Amino acid sequence: MRKRARYSFVSVANENAYKELRQLNRLPSNKRLVQNSIFYAVNKELLQVKEGVRAVYDVIAKDTELEDEQMNNVEIQLKKSLKKVRRIYKKTQEYRSENEKYEASDLIDSAAIGLNSLDETARRLEVTIDRIVDKMTQIDATFPEKNRLLSEEIFNQHHYPLFFEHMRVKCPQVLKKRPLGNEFYSRALTSEGPFFCSPNTNANDPSLRSEDEQIAESIEETISRYRRTKTKEHGTSFASKFDAFIPPTLREASLPVISTTFETVSTKSFDPSLSYETDDVK
Numbered sequence: 637m638r639k640r641a642r643y644s645f646v647s648v649a650n651e652n653a654y655k656e657l658r659q660l661n662r663l664p665s666n667k668r669l670v671q672n673s674i675f676y677a678v679n680k681e682l683l684q685v686k687e688g689v690r691a692v693y694d695v696i697a698k699d700t701e702l703e704d705e706q707m708n709n710v711e712i713q714l715k716k717s718l719k720k721v722r723r724i725y726k727k728t729q730e731y732r733s734e735n736e737k738y739e740a741s742d743l744i745d746s747a748a749i750g751l752n753s754l755d756e757t758a759r760r761l762e763v764t765i766d767r768i769v770d771k772m773t774q775i776d777a778t779f780p781e782k783n784r785l786l787s788e789e790i791f792n793q794h795h796y797p798l799f800f801e802h803m804r805v806k807c808p809q810v811l812k813k814r815p816l817g818n819e820f821y822s823r824a825l826t827s828e829g830p831f832f833c834s835p836n837t838n839a840n841d842p843s844l845r846s847e848d849e850q851i852a853e854s855i856e857e858t859i860s861r862y863r864r865t866k867t868k869e870h871g872t873s874f875a876s877k878f879d880a881f882i883p884p885t886l887r888e889a890s891l892p893v894i895s896t897t898f899e900t901v902s903t904k905s906f907d908p909s910l911s912y913e914t915d916d917v918k
Contacts (some may be wrong), residue, residue, distance in 0.1 A: 757858055769799075769806065 650656045667673065675682065776786045785796070786803065793800045 753858060765802075766806070769802065773807065 673773050773786060779785075
């Protein structure tokens with residue numbers, strides 16, 4: 637008979653693989669691997685996550701409501717602004733359509749013409765004033781010395797301050813030098829006398845008189861044109877206000893400032909050549 641062969645087995649107890657296997661944790665039981673057991677182990681962390689999500693949701697909801705409210709307010713303000721813009725645009729359109737009737741260049745040209753006319757009128761007025769002052773100095777030179785207006789007496793300067801101020805600027809020599817006797821009257825009738833602002837002119841010259849009339853007409857026309865323009869712009873009530881600024885001499889004849897003193901003086905010449913003679917009654 638044949639003998640059975642014997643086999644020898646090598647034990648793994650001393651092997652490294654077995655030792656590493658022994659170091660692994662033991663598998664949990666099947667009861668611990670069900671769903672309830674798993675969620676029960678992480679129940680605390682799950683509650684914390686829920687609270688966190690709820691807090692974040694509340695914050696986001698509040699921010700969304702606040703932004704929605706702000707957007708509504710902005711929309712309301714935009715609607716109001718749009719109404720204002722439309723109203724202003726409508727007014728601008730009305731003003732533009734009204735102003736289209738007038739051209740800026742025409743207004744500038746008319747204003748330039750008016751300014752030139754005023755400059756010319758002012759120049760003519762200045763010339764006329766100088767001529768009037770010159771004539772007054774000539775007439776004043778024919779009066780007796782105590783009846784003269786152009787003197788250093790405070791009485792005359794008090795009643796005619798503007799006239800004397802003009803004379804001091806234009807003709808200071810008239811108020812300073814006052815010759816006496818026949819020499820005064822002879823020089824007063826000459827064109828080279830020291831008492832006049834400009835050479836003597838003939839009062840009866842028709843060309844000179846026509847020029848003065850033209851100046852007066854130009855002034856009156858300028859005032860009338862200005863009055864018509866302002867009355868058209870501001871209404872008829874402007875006329876009464878404008879009259880308050882017109883000098884009295886242009887509105888009506890003004891009364892004298894003071895009463896003239898009377899002295900008995902004959903109409904005879906101080907100069908024999910003019911057959912004038914004056915007798916003062918004492």
